[in-house]
Amino acid sequence: MTIGTFLAILGAALAVGFAGVGSVIGVGKAGQAASGVISEDPDKFIKCLILELLPGTQGLYGFIIGFLVMLKINVFGDIAQLSLAAGAGMLAACLPMAISGYISGIHQGKVAASGIALVAKKPEESTKAIVLAVMVETYALLGLIISFLAVFIPDYAAMV
Amino acid sequence: MSVVTMKKLTLVAHTKDKRKILKALTGLGTAEICTASSYDNTEKREDSDLRSEIERKLARLTFAFAFLKDTYNVMQKAAKHEEKADDIKELKLNLKRENKLIEYDDMVSEIAENEYDLFETVSLLEDFNSRLTDIKTETARLNNLYDQITDYLSFDIKFSDIKDTQRIAMFLGLIPEGKAQTLQEVLPPSAVFVHHVADKNEAVFIAVNKEDKEETSKLLAAADFARCPFTFESTAQEIADSTQSRVSELVAMREEIYKQAAENFRYDSALKNLYDYYYLELAKQDAIEKTAGTRKAFVLEAWVIANAAQITASKIKEASPTAEVLLTDPVEGEIVPSYVRNNKIVNPFGHNITAMFGAPKYGGLDPNPFVAFFYFLFFGFMLSDAGYGIILAVGCFAYLFIKKPVKNSGSFIKMLGLCGISTVLWGIIFGGWFSIESQYLQANAAGRFLLSLRLIDPLSGSQALIMFGLALGLGVIQLATGFFLSGYSKLKTKPLDGIFNDFSWVVIFIGLGVYLLSMVGLDGAALPGLILLLAGVAMLLLGGAVGKKNPLKMVGGALKNVYGTIGVFSDVLSYARLFGLGLTTGVIGMVINKIGILLIDMIPYAGYLAAILVFVVGHTFNLFINTLGVYVHNSRLQYVEFFGKFYNGEGHAFTPLGAKTKYVYLTDRLETKSNPTK
Numbered sequence: 001m002t003i004g005t006f007l008a009i010l011g012a013a014l015a016v017g018f019a020g021v022g023s024v025i026g027v028g029k030a031g032q033a034a035s036g037v038i039s040e041d042p043d044k045f046i047k048c049l050i051l052e053l054l055p056g057t058q059g060l061y062g063f064i065i066g067f068l069v070m071l072k073i074n075v076f077g078d079i080a081q082l083s084l085a086a087g088a089g090m091l092a093a094c095l096p097m098a099i100s101g102y103i104s105g106i107h108q109g110k111v112a113a114s115g116i117a118l119v120a121k122k123p124e125e126s127t128k129a130i131v132l133a134v135m136v137e138t139y140a141l142l143g144l145i146i147s148f149l150a151v152f153i154p155d156y157a158a159m160v
Numbered sequence: 161m162s163v164v165t166m167k168k169l170t171l172v173a174h175t176k177d178k179r180k181i182l183k184a185l186t187g188l189g190t191a192e193i194c195t196a197s198s199y200d201n202t203e204k205r206e207d208s209d210l211r212s213e214i215e216r217k218l219a220r221l222t223f224a225f226a227f228l229k230d231t232y233n234v235m236q237k238a239a240k241h242e243e244k245a246d247d248i249k250e251l252k253l254n255l256k257r258e259n260k261l262i263e264y265d266d267m268v269s270e271i272a273e274n275e276y277d278l279f280e281t282v283s284l285l286e287d288f289n290s291r292l293t294d295i296k297t298e299t300a301r302l303n304n305l306y307d308q309i310t311d312y313l314s315f316d317i318k319f320s321d322i323k324d325t326q327r328i329a330m331f332l333g334l335i336p337e338g339k340a341q342t343l344q345e346v347l348p349p350s351a352v353f354v355h356h357v358a359d360k361n362e363a364v365f366i367a368v369n370k371e372d373k374e375e376t377s378k379l380l381a382a383a384d385f386a387r388c389p390f391t392f393e394s395t396a397q398e399i400a401d402s403t404q405s406r407v408s409e410l411v412a413m414r415e416e417i418y419k420q421a422a423e424n425f426r427y428d429s430a431l432k433n434l435y436d437y438y439y440l441e442l443a444k445q446d447a448i449e450k451t452a453g454t455r456k457a458f459v460l461e462a463w464v465i466a467n468a469a470q471i472t473a474s475k476i477k478e479a480s481p482t483a484e485v486l487l488t489d490p491v492e493g494e495i496v497p498s499y500v501r502n503n504k505i506v507n508p509f510g511h512n513i514t515a516m517f518g519a520p521k522y523g524g525l526d527p528n529p530f531v532a533f534f535y536f537l538f539f540g541f542m543l544s545d546a547g548y549g550i551i552l553a554v555g556c557f558a559y560l561f562i563k564k565p566v567k568n569s570g571s572f573i574k575m576l577g578l579c580g581i582s583t584v585l586w587g588i589i590f591g592g593w594f595s596i597e598s599q600y601l602q603a604n605a606a607g608r609f610l611l612s613l614r615l616i617d618p619l620s621g622s623q624a625l626i627m628f629g630l631a632l633g634l635g636v637i638q639l640a641t642g643f644f645l646s647g648y649s650k651l652k653t654k655p656l657d658g659i660f661n662d663f664s665w666v667v668i669f670i671g672l673g674v675y676l677l678s679m680v681g682l683d684g685a686a687l688p689g690l691i692l693l694l695a696g697v698a699m700l701l702l703g704g705a706v707g708k709k710n711p712l713k714m715v716g717g718a719l720k721n722v723y724g725t726i727g728v729f730s731d732v733l734s735y736a737r738l739f740g741l742g743l744t745t746g747v748i749g750m751v752i753n754k755i756g757i758l759l760i761d762m763i764p765y766a767g768y769l770a771a772i773l774v775f776v777v778g779h780t781f782n783l784f785i786n787t788l789g790v791y792v793h794n795s796r797l798q799y800v801e802f803f804g805k806f807y808n809g810e811g812h813a814f815t816p817l818g819a820k821t822k823y824v825y826l827t828d829r830l831e832t833k834s835n836p837t838k
Contacts, residue, residue: 050788056785057744057785060744060748060785061740064743064744064747064748067750067751068747127795128516130795131792131795131799134792134793134795134796137793138734138737141737141740141741142736142740144744145628145736145740148624148740149624149625149628152619152624
């Protein structure tokens with residue numbers, strides 16, 4: 001395996017790992033808040049669950065980027081031998097997702113947790129809590145799109 | 161398709177007819193009572209006694225529901241524990257909202273018939289509850305006693321026998337574990353020392369000559385001795401036995417009470433009816449407090465939708481022939497509630513998307529048809545898999561067909577079903593069929609046919625960019641619509657503002673579109689496109705100056721509009737989420753398929769089973785998580801990007817008397833077509 005290929009895999013690892021950790025923290029925070037509300041009123045489970053799930057998407061986005069990198073360098077078959085520059089490029093392409101996923105996951109978790117508090121008091125307003133939490137996710141989505149385009153469009157294997 | 165015209169209904173009637181009229185209005189469900197104007201010699205009165213009486217009844221019913229639910233859980237647990245499947249089946253308690261539509265009159269006559277019996281049932285449940293509380297306290301006390309008494313189990317002697325005799329002093333009690341040895345060593349020689357290890361402590365019995373009593377006391381105190389508090393005339397064993405038998409008796413009593421309580425499950429639907437009856441009584445009470453009255457007569461003012469105004473008036477006349485009813489048009493300055501009427505396709509979107517944001521103002525623009533169109537359009541783009549679309553559409557419409565939800569209770573499902581259709585259409589365009597990769601689709605005729613329908617392949621380099629561009633393009637169309645609607649609604653009041661600040665953007669977007677046509681081969685389009693674009697920009701610059709007299713402020717306004725383009729630019733980019741979420745579904749689906757195929761390759765035969773499991777669970781998860789994501793992101797696009805341009809949802813939604821219930825649905829005459837007097 002070339003250093004370039006290693007760097008590409010490192011990029012995939014960072015995207016999956018960091019975005020995943022962001023989601024873990026976010027979902028964890030929201031989950032704690034949700035348990036508190038559910039202990040008072042178990043009927044609010046579904047509403048709380050939806051809010052708890054929202055910060056979980058960052059992990060999925062990171063996973064998508066990681067998977068695309070693996071697809072691109074053909075990990076599942078005859079693995080591509082990337083040049084150093086190409087590998088470094090792929091690593092760089094993964095960073096938007098890794099960074100935006102990590103930080104937005106944490107903050108979306110905070111908004112979701114307070115959204116769950118909103119659901120505890122006014123369950124009929126749960127949609128508004130969801131919309132507020134989704135505002136944070138926009139930036140993870142932007143990270144996803146840039147990482148996707150940067151991973152997917154250039155022909156790294158042909159780079160010298 | 162619009163915000164419906166309202167009439168103001170003013171009625172004057174005898175006070176004795178007040179209840180009858182309110183009953184009629186509740187049954188109709190067409191009138192929202194508003195606070196009556198203050199006429200001379202009238203006053204608004206609150207009947208706090210009646211209100212608290214109603215609230216008390218509601219609280220008792222709420223308790224009854226909670227108690228029945230507890231009982232249900234306890235019984236179910238017990239039945240599961242004893243593995244009596246039949247018993248579980250027999251337990252039936254439905255405290256959910258019922259999917260039935262009833263006439264208010266039927267509800268009232270039913271309540272009149274069985275209200276007394278139902279409240280008897282509630283008192284019975286209250287009695288059960290207090291007995292259960294007693295049992296709980298007693299059980300806790302006995303368990304506590306049992307815990308303490310077990311320390312002395314090894315002493316086969318009545319507690320009452322342990323008392324000083326003429327010559328001997330006796331001590332019974334507990335000392336901390338491990339101190340017995342040291343204590344025994346220092347005790348006076350006359351002492352008899354017996355000790356047994358109990359739970360965490362050691363139980364000790366000491367008998368000494370009377371003259372050594374004080375010294376022993378001191379030694380014991382030093383060893384943290386706790387004297388036994390019991391003076392029962394029986395041994396520890398006897399007490400423990402009797403405690404345990406009483407506890408098991410209590411357990412049996414508890415079971416019996418729950419069993420008896422469970423027999424009241426059959427009243428669930430009657431109790432729910434009763435709850436809603438009083439819930440409506442409370443609403444009526446609110447309405448009464450808004451009326452103004454003298455001793456003999458009262459004035460009630462309400463908003464009714466125009467096409468139900470006549471039937472409402474005639475029903476009031478029926479209830480109270482002497483009442484005077486006056487129907488007038490709203491006067492400027494009054495806050496008129498808005499009721500939105502749309503066709504069957506638009507309605508689900510209005511109920512679930514627009515209503516969540518806020519109702520339109522009375523006399524204002526109804527955004528629902530546009531929201532419905534764009535929500536439908538974007539949903540499929542983001543979910544982007546025809547297979548998922550089919551599941552969603554078939555599932556939702558099957559649910560609607562089987563369950564037939566009354567009133568608007570099924571509108572969310574209906575919306576999802578419609579969005580499923582949109583997903584199928586976009587799925588065909590993107591070639592998404594459960595994310596199966598094209599190489600597998602190529603293998604058979606059906607797959608080749610599906611592939612031939614594909615217009616854009618999101619996972620092939622340059623075409624991904626086309627999809628990206630398409631997402632932004634759709635966004636531009638929605639934004640242009642938003643600006644157009646904003647300008648249109650300003651035409652009457654501030655035409656210049658509308659034309660230069662809003663229509664200018666429409667012109668810019670159209671110019672941009674025409675110009676882009678030149679890039680895909682339509683050479684002649686470049687120039688007119690550019691001209692339109694520039695014209696739009698010029699309008700926008702002028703727009704900043706509209707309505708300002710000071711030339712400096714005019715320049716400032718123009719600059720502000722230039723700065724505003726940044727906001728519009730970021731709005732357009734926000735539609736990139738259409739592209740992002742569209743990819744998400746496809747790629748996660750692909751991963752699921754890859755894992756499945758890997759399993760088939762790795763494990764012979766059994767691999768197929770494992771793969772099927774992976775496919776079913778994986779795609780279900782993917783469908784769920786993406787539908788959720790699409791739902792929220794689509795809503796956001798409507799709320800922030802689209803509504804931000806022209807709609808603020810500051811209206812007051814029409815909530816007629818009788819519309820709010822918790823457990824049943826009341827029929828209403830809102831959509832009555834017949835208009836007897838016209």
